[in-house]
Amino acid sequence: THGQHAVPATFGYKIAVWIDEFIRHIDRLKGSEERVFVTMLGGGAGTMASVGMEGLKTQELMAQELGMHSMQMPSRTIGDHLTEYITLLAMLSATSSKIAREVYTLMKQEFGELEEPVPIGAVGSSTMPQKRNPRLCQDVVAWAAEVRTFVPMALESMQTEHEADKTTSMMINSAIDRTCILVDQILNGLTEIFRDIQIFPERMRANVELSGGLIMSERIMLVLGKEMGRQKAHDVIYQAAQNSVNQARPFKETLMEEQELVERLSEKEIIELLDPEKYTGLCSYFAETYSKKASILVEKLRK
Structure with missing residues (x-):
């Protein structure tokens, strides 16, 4: 956390967090369908003056034909439903960007824990032959950033004057068109990244040891705290x-110099407490649980 070693966590736990976010994004998108995907036939200003009740019935028939919903209050000034859609897509894009950025970071030589698919023969630089660039991750991050820029425009497009305003229509149409294209590219990009991503568990394990065991401070403190109280144990x-x-x-070495520690725990116990593989909490549980949830969700979406 905050760029520093905190406690051990597995890559599966990280994936579980991403899945959890995606599940909520999907729930929000599905929950918005009745509001977002609507037909409107209200005449020049939405008053139905030229068509009357027949217009409402026609609007409903249009919705049925298109597999959409009929706009309850047809009006050309209403844009909150489209702004909601763009905002939801921006949130989905933000999570996608976070994931791509994480892969991008862990692909750096300093970490070396992951690598996005790099096709044979792919050239990363015309002057540096060794380059294996995270091209896909960079694309996703850039596309997602562009999506987020359309949220303010969508909000601005809700400021329609009187009963119709070409200015705001142009704004929301542009935002909708570009956002949908970008989100399609983002999701395809993520799919390509994870279809053949390389994972290097040996490097992950080695990186845990970079702090020389400090990552296990909490575990030792909690065990010692049972003997002398948490705050005193924290100080030691x-x-x-x-x-x-x-x-x-x-x-x-520095632990063994703390008299109040060695009086209560043996060297063997301290060594065992320094094993990061025995302090991953519920990481495995979360990874397995959300892997199953993801599989179930995928099957539902395919139907």
Whole structure:
């Protein structure tokens, strides 16, 4: 967290978080369908003056034919439903961008935990032959940023004067058209990224060890806290952690110098508490649970 080691977490946990967000995006989009996808036949100003009740019936028949819903209050000044749609798509794009940015970051040599598909023969640079660039991730991030720019325009388009205004119609039409195209590109981009993404668990494990065991501070503090109280335990482990960083020494060494710790825990117990694989909490549970939820959702969407 905040760019620093916190506690161990699995890649499956990270995926579960993304799935959870996507489930909500889909729920919101489905929940908006009756408001967003509507037909309107209200005449020049929406008053139905030229068509009367027959116009409402015709509007309903149009909706049935198109698989949409009939606009309850037909008016050319209403734009909140279209703005809602663009906002929902922008939220979906924001999550997609976050995912792509994470893959982009973890693809850096400094991390080396993931790699998006890089086709054989792909050239990353005309002057640097070694380059394997995260092209797809960069595309998704850029497209998503563009989608978000249309939210203010959509909100502005709701400021329609009187009963119709070409200015705001032009704005919302442009926003809708471009947003839908971009979201299609974003989702296709994510699909391509994860269809053949490479995962390097050995590098993930090595990266956990970069802090020399400091990532396990919380676990040791909680165990010690049962013996001497949480705050006192925090002070003891804090001192050992700061000594490890400031003196560039392994965390285990500085822990063993804390008398109040070694009086209560053996060296063997301390070594066991420094194992990150035994402190991943409910990561496996979340990964398995949301993997199943994703599979169920995919089947529903395919029907």
